[in-house]
Amino acid sequence: xxxxxxxxxxxxxxxxxxxxxxxxxxxxxxxxxxxxxxxxxxxxxxxxxxxxxxxxxxxxxxxxxxxxxxxxxxxxxxxxxxxxxxxxxxxxxxxxxxxxxxxxxxxxxxxxxxxxxxxx
Amino acid sequence: xxxxxxxxxxxxxxxxxxxxxxxxxxxxxxxxxxxxxxxxxxxxxxxxxxxxxxxxxxxxxxxxxxxxxxxxxxxxxxxxxxxxxxxxxxxxxxxxxxxxxxxxxxxxxxxxxxxxxxxx
DNA sequence: TGAATATATGAACAAGTATTCATATATAGA
DNA sequence: TCTATATATGAATACTTGTTCATATATTCA
Numbered sequence: 001x002x003x004x005x006x007x008x009x010x011x012x013x014x015x016x017x018x019x020x021x022x023x024x025x026x027x028x029x030x031x032x033x034x035x036x037x038x039x040x041x042x043x044x045x046x047x048x049x050x051x052x053x054x055x056x057x058x059x060x061x062x063x064x065x066x067x068x069x070x071x072x073x074x075x076x077x078x079x080x081x082x083x084x085x086x087x088x089x090x091x092x093x094x095x096x097x098x099x100x101x102x103x104x105x106x107x108x109x110x111x112x113x114x115x116x117x118x119x120x
Numbered sequence: 121x122x123x124x125x126x127x128x129x130x131x132x133x134x135x136x137x138x139x140x141x142x143x144x145x146x147x148x149x150x151x152x153x154x155x156x157x158x159x160x161x162x163x164x165x166x167x168x169x170x171x172x173x174x175x176x177x178x179x180x181x182x183x184x185x186x187x188x189x190x191x192x193x194x195x196x197x198x199x200x201x202x203x204x205x206x207x208x209x210x211x212x213x214x215x216x217x218x219x220x221x222x223x224x225x226x227x228x229x230x231x232x233x234x235x236x237x238x239x240x
Numbered sequence: 241t242g243a244a245t246a247t248a249t250g251a252a253c254a255a256g257t258a259t260t261c262a263t264a265t266a267t268a269g270a
Numbered sequence: 271t272c273t274a275t276a277t278a279t280g281a282a283t284a285c286t287t288g289t290t291c292a293t294a295t296a297t298t299c300a
Binding site for chain 3: 271272273274275276277278279280281282283284285286287288289290291292293294295296297298299300
Binding site: 181 | 274275276277278279
């Protein structure tokens, strides 16, 4: 298993292993999409918006006030969240209400939270 | 519940609701840490590394070859993953073997995957 | 129709980040 | 000790991205 040979610039250390792992890798596109998906969670503003929406649907103004940010900033981020199919909206006159559109969000958050708390 | 009043520049639409949600929000630091945690998953290279390590521990060279990237690029990313406590390493001579250091990773990935596949 | 306002959006800017390149460190073997 | 090599790392660069600012759109109400 561990056939050592010149490495890094030309050859491989564990050639069989690499080939074996290569074949078990999901398609590039799937991994790319997965990274794009998690990228959406990788921003404090968006995390805060999602946590707010755990409690209740809210309009853009409400969220902006809650987070102490401009309406524009929130609107831009809601666009990202909607693009990722994490929130949906509902229009009532001039007011647009946003709410969660995914059952996995809470589960994903909880997993992340657990990881963080397991560290000293 | 829906007391409408001038909005956005000065006042709030649903003042009670906002106050209520505000009190249920986790502390800022926790949300920040959570975003930082997910940020680590938000990169294709790191996702690919983690998927590779699902199969087996691997040395830096192996990973670089597997992904068709330079040793330096992989090393930099492994540093990020280690900083997030997602991988650990073990040294054997000159060779450093990396492996997963977290049980939640697979669960988190699966949740993300499910979300993505539920979209047409 | 005209004024007020809730939201959306394009462009610009600043801040963050992934990769590359050059090089340093550390270990094995001669 | 000297060479080879596996990995780490700092600096520079190119690219991405979050926010702001100005403005457009859409809807309500007079």
